[in-house]
Structures are given as structure tokens and as C-alpha cells.
Amino acid sequence: MQFENSRLFAQQLDTKDPLAKYRNEFIFPQINNKNAIYFTGNSLGLQPKLAQSYVNEIMNDWGNLAVEGHFRAKKPWWDYHERFANQLSKVVGAKPTEITVMNTLTVNLHLMMVSFYRPTTKRYKIICEEKAFPSDQYMIASQVRFHGLNPEDAIVELKKRDGEHNFRTEDILAKIEEVGEECALILIGGVNYYTGQVFNMKTITEAGHKIGAFVGWDLAHAAGNIKLALHDWNVDFAAWCSYKYMNSGPGNVSGCFVNEKYHNKKDIPRFEGWWGHNKDRRFLMEPEFQPEDGANAWQISNAPVLALAPYLASLQMFDEVGMDALIEKRNKIVAYLEFILHEIDKEVESSFEIITPSNQEERGTQLSVFLHGEGKELFNYLMENGVIPDWREPNVIRLAPAPFYCSYEDMYEFGQILKRGILEK
Structure with missing residues (x-):
């Protein structure tokens, strides 16, 4: 034009x-x-006018039903988070069973790393981009130290060429091949927060799997912004905040993707809590954890429905459009x-x-x-x-x-x- x-x-x-x-x-x-x-x-999306009514609905149910709102509210609170799966799966290119919403972004990335960063003597390095968003830098370094490793040795930063503003895919692939069998995890922001560059997630994920590493993506600047196909790209895990392009309100809840190939695996390490327990048996208060089917097994605490409400309101528009x-x-x-x-x-x-x-x-x-x-x-x-x-x-x-x-x-x-x-x- x-x-x-x-x-x-x-x-x-x-x-x-x-x-x-x-x-x-x-x-x-x-x-x-x-x-x-x-x-x-x-950074922070505008407030949808619809958000207020979704929040008011919960406030009214809380006032009128108190604890019974968990089961008798118009949108019962005990499974409120499950309403996101179908709509969010379309936004990020996943199966509904691969989606859950909980916590906030950096918390969820930490929780994902419990499952997907399992360093060994030989395979312990993490590949990330240089000058990633500071929260990712802090998180990755703290995970490395938690495992008794030295960040200067364990973290490999992808570099831009001198005088260039953006990363070259061929340089990323070369670095992945160079680190090879020492690489335990590749964790990159799908869209660089500073320049707005979109990474070739499909190609990078394939390269990471070729050397035997897990591949995860921080989609803070990608979800609701770019076309994603997490399932088809065979991504291992991903997480995103909801308050940028998805207009859910300041500091609001995070979405998570966990590839279905890890569902129902009994040997995968994971921090566990009540809301990740088998939904049909949750209120039997059994002592042994039985994971929910799908990504909901990574849930820990009951859903913060007042925070989820504006996100659900915004998703209604995403679903329409x-x-x-x-x-x-x-x-x-x-x-x-x-x-x-x-x-x-x-x-x-x-x-x-x-x-x-x-x-x-x-x-x-x-x-x-x-x-x-x-x-x-x-x-x-x-x-x-x-x-x-x-x-x-x-x-x-x-x-x-x-x-x-x-x-x-x-x-x-x-x-x-x-x-x-x-x-x-």
C-alpha cells in the first residue's frame, strides 16, 4: 500500500x-x-471496560455466597483457571491441556526450571541472550547458584555482532552447536524487550533438541503480539505475563505452556501443591500427591480469582477477534x-x-x-x-x-x- x-x-x-x-x-x-x-x-495494556464487570461479579459472589462461591458462584472459583485453556491455547498455538494460568511470570519461570533445568556434571550450561530483561538475568543466575554452580561458567550469553542491533539466527545456531552436550537448557525471550526483535523460535527449538537440551521461552513480549505455535514447534515449556499485550492489569497472573509429552510423567521433578492434585480427589485431603492431567499438574495454590477476572475479560475479545x-x-x-x-x-x-x-x-x-x-x-x-x-x-x-x-x-x-x-x- x-x-x-x-x-x-x-x-x-x-x-x-x-x-x-x-x-x-x-x-x-x-x-x-x-x-x-x-x-x-x-509494558502495560489499557484497561478493558469489560474488566470491571468481571471483577464485580466475583465481589458480589463473595459478598452473597462467601465460601460457597467456590462451588455456587456463576463462575465457580475452584475451577476458574480452567476457563482459560481453550482461549489461551488459540493465542499461543497449543492444546488446551498444555495451558494453565497461575502466579506471575518470573515465579512460573522458576517453577518451570525445577522441571526443566536439571544440571549434571557434564550437561549444566544455560544459553540465553545477552542483556535479556533483568528479571530473567537474575532468575537464571540464581537458579545456577542454587545448584551450586558458577554463573560465569554455566551461563552462555548469545552475542550480537559488533555494530549491529539485532541477533543473527545463524550466530545463535552456531553457538548452540558449539556448546553442544554441555547445554542443559536454552531459555530466551521470544521477543527481545529492547529492540522488539522476534526470534526464530521454531528453528532455535529444533537446534536445541538436536544437542539434547530442553528449550523454553519467556513470551512476555510475544503472547498476544505475534503468531505462536508452541505445540507444533515442539517447545518444552513457556511462560508469559498477561498485563502487556493481553491487557489483564498491573502485575497480573502468568500463563504457562507445558508440552504434552511431559504430562503424567511420574519421574519429572516438580514443586507440588494442593491445586495440582487430582481435581476429582482434591477435597478428600489425601496424603499422597496425584497430579492433575495436563499442565494443571504444575498448579500449586488455589487460583487468585480476583486477579484472573480481568484477564478472562480481555481474553473474551481475543477470542472474538x-x-x-x-x-x-x-x-x-x-x-x-x-x-x-x-x-x-x-x-x-x-x-x-x-x-x-x-x-x-x-x-x-x-x-x-x-x-x-x-x-x-x-x-x-x-x-x-x-x-x-x-x-x-x-x-x-x-x-x-x-x-x-x-x-x-x-x-x-x-x-x-x-x-x-x-x-x-
Whole structure:
């Protein structure tokens, strides 16, 4: 499509957008008495209007039924988490039995590593990407130390080539082959949080299995953003937060994928708790643990239904729209934002460098932009004038136009605000 940097053109795109109506299903922050142009769905998604009613339903059941809400509520609490399996399986490309929701992301990654990081004298190394999200770095290092190993020896970081912003798949595969039989686990973020690069998860998973390692993925920036096929890619495990592209609310619950080949295995190590026990026998209070079928065996505590409620509300919209339609708009609106950035770059004495891959297959919703010659003053100007982006040192802004609630006119208006911010400095 031939784009134009005009308000009329952007409005015409919005008129033809089949997802435009969903914009009205979200609550926007107000800046200068107008809806903010919201670019930080990669950090915290906007609140769906439907979320409040889902939370109120539980509050009303709690008030009216008290403990009986576990079984007599409209959506009984004791199996509330099971309602996610069918809908989430479509979002991440899994079988419903391979999905569960519990805890928060880093907690779940720790729990997954109980099962899938089992170092031996020979096979003990973990491959991850350099400058992974700090929580992943801390988690991996602490797991290594927990097993009595030295992180400097046990952790192998994938490197970018000098002067390049993104990882090359061929370099990742070469490193996997080099570490070989010493590798116990490959654990990478499916989408790099800083640059927005999407990793070739299928190819990397195959390479990891070829050398006998487990392969898991942190999908914090991938779930609800990119096309996933965890089951078909034969991924061993994965976990994701729900509060970014999936709009469940700050710090909310995490989803987990456990490949069906590990279900009902009696020899797999796992931290166990009441809610992972055989559902039909759970309230018999038996002393011996009998795991639930499927990924629910990794459940530990009863479900935090007040936290789950907003997530379930958001998933209703994902189920209505489907990932294919979301990705179709994502590709178009990100391409339009990229076009706008290049057009503004021509009009001002500045230099923007988009460090996110230009290849559509290697990126999702996020564009990370180096503002050469500009400082945080420009970011502050954007914030004061109706735009909410994300700042990362030294001079990168991350822009994530979530397809559920961002409009093409937002992209145009952002370009005009950005231009004024540079010219007025």
C-alpha cells in the first residue's frame, strides 16, 4: 500500500479498519482533556471496560455466597483457571491441556526450571541472550547458584555482532552447536524487550533438541503480539505475563505452556501443591500427591480469582477477534508508523534510527527508535503533549501501537507532535 502522511489518509484507514470498534472497549488516560496516544501496551495494556464487570461479579459472589462461591458462584472459583485453556491455547498455538494460568511470570519461570533445568556434571550450561530483561538475568543466575554452580561458567550469553542491533539466527545456531552436550537448557525471550526483535523460535527449538537440551521461552513480549505455535514447534515449556499485550492489569497472573509429552510423567521433578492434585480427589485431603492431567499438574495454590477476572475479560475479545486479524492490523499500523517516522525525519534536522528489524517476520508491534541528537527532553515533550511512549537509556523510545486500541490517526498525530517537539527545542 502507498501510504500518505496526512490526517485524511489516516482517517480513511480507520474507517476501513475492521477492529476500529474495539478502541471504544478500552479506557484511555487523559492528557490535556484528550485520549492519550498510547504506545506502551508492551509494558502495560489499557484497561478493558469489560474488566470491571468481571471483577464485580466475583465481589458480589463473595459478598452473597462467601465460601460457597467456590462451588455456587456463576463462575465457580475452584475451577476458574480452567476457563482459560481453550482461549489461551488459540493465542499461543497449543492444546488446551498444555495451558494453565497461575502466579506471575518470573515465579512460573522458576517453577518451570525445577522441571526443566536439571544440571549434571557434564550437561549444566544455560544459553540465553545477552542483556535479556533483568528479571530473567537474575532468575537464571540464581537458579545456577542454587545448584551450586558458577554463573560465569554455566551461563552462555548469545552475542550480537559488533555494530549491529539485532541477533543473527545463524550466530545463535552456531553457538548452540558449539556448546553442544554441555547445554542443559536454552531459555530466551521470544521477543527481545529492547529492540522488539522476534526470534526464530521454531528453528532455535529444533537446534536445541538436536544437542539434547530442553528449550523454553519467556513470551512476555510475544503472547498476544505475534503468531505462536508452541505445540507444533515442539517447545518444552513457556511462560508469559498477561498485563502487556493481553491487557489483564498491573502485575497480573502468568500463563504457562507445558508440552504434552511431559504430562503424567511420574519421574519429572516438580514443586507440588494442593491445586495440582487430582481435581476429582482434591477435597478428600489425601496424603499422597496425584497430579492433575495436563499442565494443571504444575498448579500449586488455589487460583487468585480476583486477579484472573480481568484477564478472562480481555481474553473474551481475543477470542472474538482471533490472532490472525490482530496480526493483520498490527502489520499495517506498524508499517504506517514506520512510514510516518521516516517522513518526519525528512522534515526536521534530526536523525531517527529504527533498531527493530524491518523484516515483518522479525518484528511484532514494537518499534524501538534511536533519537540521535535528541535527549530525554523530547520524550518529556511527547508526554506533556498527549503521547505516552517508553524511554530506555541512553536515547531510545519504544513505540508499540497495540492493534486493539490504537488508531491510524494516532500515528499521524504522533508524527505531528514529534515534529513540533524537535522544531521547538
